[in-house]
Amino acid sequence: MTDFDQVIGVDDLLESTEDDGTVRRRRRWGRIAVRVGLGLLALLIFGAAGLLWNLTNSVTRSVHTVPVAALPPAPADPLGKPMTVLLLGSDLRVGADATDGVTGQRADAIMLIRFSPDRGRIDVLSIPRDSWVSIQGRGTAKINASLGGGPSLVVQTVHALTGIQIDHVMMMDFGGVRDLTTALGGVTVINERATTDPRNGSHFDAGPLTLSGERALTFVRQRYGLPNGDFDRIAHQQQLVAAIGQKVKQENLIANPLLVTKVVRIVADNLTVDAGMTPALMTQTLVDIVSTPQQGVHFYTAPSAGFGVSPDGQDYVRLDMAKLAAACLAMRTDRPIPLRGTPIHLP
Numbered sequence: 001m002t003d004f005d006q007v008i009g010v011d012d013l014l015e016s017t018e019d020d021g022t023v024r025r026r027r028r029w030g031r032i033a034v035r036v037g038l039g040l041l042a043l044l045i046f047g048a049a050g051l052l053w054n055l056t057n058s059v060t061r062s063v064h065t066v067p068v069a070a071l072p073p074a075p076a077d078p079l080g081k082p083m084t085v086l087l088l089g090s091d092l093r094v095g096a097d098a099t100d101g102v103t104g105q106r107a108d109a110i111m112l113i114r115f116s117p118d119r120g121r122i123d124v125l126s127i128p129r130d131s132w133v134s135i136q137g138r139g140t141a142k143i144n145a146s147l148g149g150g151p152s153l154v155v156q157t158v159h160a161l162t163g164i165q166i167d168h169v170m171m172m173d174f175g176g177v178r179d180l181t182t183a184l185g186g187v188t189v190i191n192e193r194a195t196t197d198p199r200n201g202s203h204f205d206a207g208p209l210t211l212s213g214e215r216a217l218t219f220v221r222q223r224y225g226l227p228n229g230d231f232d233r234i235a236h237q238q239q240l241v242a243a244i245g246q247k248v249k250q251e252n253l254i255a256n257p258l259l260v261t262k263v264v265r266i267v268a269d270n271l272t273v274d275a276g277m278t279p280a281l282m283t284q285t286l287v288d289i290v291s292t293p294q295q296g297v298h299f300y301t302a303p304s305a306g307f308g309v310s311p312d313g314q315d316y317v318r319l320d321m322a323k324l325a326a327a328c329l330a331m332r333t334d335r336p337i338p339l340r341g342t343p344i345h346l347p
């Protein structure tokens with residue numbers, strides 16, 4: 001954990017007397033609430049957390065930072081340069097979460113988020129957790145296994161797979177999904193087809209679903225009973241992220257500073273970032289996100305060439321390396337990615 005300088009306490013944040021600075025802050029939050037696009041909720045909240053960490057000392061104490069040796073030195077001035085963030089979501093499966101009937105299942109998400117130099121385009125590439133890849137010091141295994149070696153090993157593994165330089169890492173415990181959706185009073189997604197998980201009996205009807213708490217967590221954890229397995233789960237994750245983003249956009253943040261503080265605290269309690277991800281950079285990242293036109297944000301999933309079984313009986317995803325190489329080349333040179341984007345369906 002780390003403490004940041006020049007912070008304002010909670011009482012100051014909620015002070016009713018409005019000077020010019022307070023008015024400007026309220027106007028800024030108003031613009032943010034209106035302009036937030038779908039799909040990048042995680043980074044939106046990270047950016048909001050960065051802004052409020054400068055204001056709220058109690059939130060600052062909840063932030064975890066870790067050194068990530070595999071990352072290059074951060075540039076002194078990132079403006080005008082591309083930036084790639086590796087976003088890791090992991091269900092740690094501990095405590096109460098280990099007793100929900102699916103003990104041992106991990107809902108891991110691995111996403112590369114690429115900001116173009118002019119911040120006019122943001123591309124998000126999800127990598128299936130069961131992708132069969134080479135992991136330094138561990139041979140060939142599912143990419144999910146690299147998570148057990150810490151963030152540096154994940155950075156090394158993803159960089160070797162994609163050739164894309166990673167500038168920063170953000171890690172979030174999926175347990176925060178439960179608390180966040182509860183705090184927002186539930187979020188609504190459009191489920192394309194009815195599904196039932198044969199392992200725990202969880203059922204989701206087709207059509208609009210309002211999800212919160214454990215139900216939302218189960219939705220993003222589900223892997224079995226889906227026609228396309230992990231690929232459908234990735235789509236569920238992206239759809240729920242978009243739904244939460246829509247709900248945040250619909251909330252009147254100006255009139256509800258207590259909700260803003262609560263949401264940011266939930267994220268901060270479940271968030272770990274690399275030591276180079278400063279509050280100032282998080283704030284700038286938020287500005288970049290809300291300044292990017294909605295049509296400039298795109299979601300993709302690494303292409304598959306089918307499935308395989310390892311010598312020790314593990315089912316894995318065989319990536320289409322030719323298509324992935326072409327997509328990654330486009331991503332790191334900031335050109336349109338030659339993959340079909342993920343469709344997001346919301347009410």
